[in-house]
Amino acid sequence: MFEFQHLWWLICSIIIIVHPWIVYPDDGGGLRLLEMSVPSLADPRDPLRLSCHFTMGGEELNSVKWYKDEEEFFRYMPLQNPAILTFPVAGVHLRPVIPSSHSHNIYYSNNYNSNNNYHRNGVIGDDKAQLYCSKSHCTIELVNLTRVHSSGAYKCEISSEGPTFRVVFSTTNVTVAAIPKERPRVTGLKAVYHPGDIINVSCMSSPSEPPSTISFLINGKPPPQSGAVSETIHSHPDQDGLVASSATMKIPAEKSLFLGPSSAMELRCVSQIPAVPQIPPHHTALTTIFKSPHSYLSNQTWMEWSKNSGSRNSHIFSLYLISYLMLQIF
Structure with missing residues (x-):
């Protein structure tokens, strides 16, 4: 009986000590996380902006921390000197920061290059109003993203000073992929086809990473078996590591393919990236007509x-x- 009471008091003591640390974002008082703004899809050609907005609710800010896959890479502590600490994490390249004249704000310099050389004496650009950490929000940017190493779960964690030592956080999964900037380009389609002609067309996607796949639709349906569609071919990577994809289709110009009073056929090329399902397919649709012998x-x-x-x-x-x-x- 004595051992049971001793264990009970030990458990109660642990709960009393740990309880101030266990705080939920929507508890209605003190530190609260208002919004975490992180895109689920990031293009490696553009900076990745991560932002957290919070309210202290009368408490003192201890720190704002950013994590990738539970590895901390950024820490802002306004009461410490230096106020910012960074930690190396694979795939994470922070936009350079420079101290501001404000005691609680850290601004981010627009001056950086692809070699990650910091320009600490550069002039702060127009983004100064959006890129900084304070006692109400913290916004940072990542550059030089790569699909393999920069994709992952990004977490923003805010903590307050004692005696409450509250901690709130939010996490967003980010996929890095280069989205095609333009619709696929179709070449070889004639304005008019006659009996015995062969429809011979090619389609090329805009560069992307991962590479796109190409497919064809005729009047909204897959081409008939009488046609031949090639496998998707990928180009050599360009200077950004992006790849263009292309495919061809050859099919007899059969009267059954041309519909309606005007004997028209819609050819649609579809470019999509199966590896990243959240990227919508890109389409290009063209129309051609069929003329029978009596129209010669x-x-x-x-x-x-x-x-x-x-x-x-x-x-x-x-x-x-x-x-x-x-x-x-x-």
Whole structure:
């Protein structure tokens, strides 16, 4: 019985000591995390902005910390000197920072290069109002992102000074991928096709990373088996490591593919990145028409026929013209 009471008092003592540290963001008082702004998809060609907004609720700020996959890479402690500490983490390259004249604010310099050389004596640019840490929010930027090493779970953690020692945090998963900047480009499609023609088209995507895959749709459906679609081919990486993708399609110009009174066919090229499903597909749609043998007669032929017919056969010409127009429609 004595051992049980001793264990009980030990558990109660631990709870009393630990309780001030266990705080939820929406408890209604003291330190609260208002918003964490981190995109779920980041383009390696652009800086990645991470931002946390919070309210101290009358408490004193101890620190703001940023983590990637539970590894701390940035710490802001306004009551310490230096106020900022950074830690090396794979795939994380912070935009250089310079101290400001304000005691509780740290601003970020616009002056950096691809070699990560810090320009601490540079002039702070127009982004000064958005890029800083204070007692109400902390915004940082990452540069030189890579898909493999910079993707991951980014966490913002804010803590207050004693006696409460509150801790609040939020986490967002970030995927780094180079999104195609333009729609895919279709070449080789003619304005008009006739019986016996071959539809021979190519489609190329805008550079991306991971590479795109190319597919074709005819009137919203996959091409018929009578056609041949090549495998997607990838180009050599460009200076940014991005790859363009291309594919070709050859298919007989069959009358059944051209629909409606105008005998039109819609060809659509679809470029998508299966490895990153949150990137929507990119489409390019073009329309072509089909003309049967009776439409080969040119306007010049009609004019010559009408001229040679004379007034005596004008009514025959009119009937022939009406028949011709009806065939074009039906």
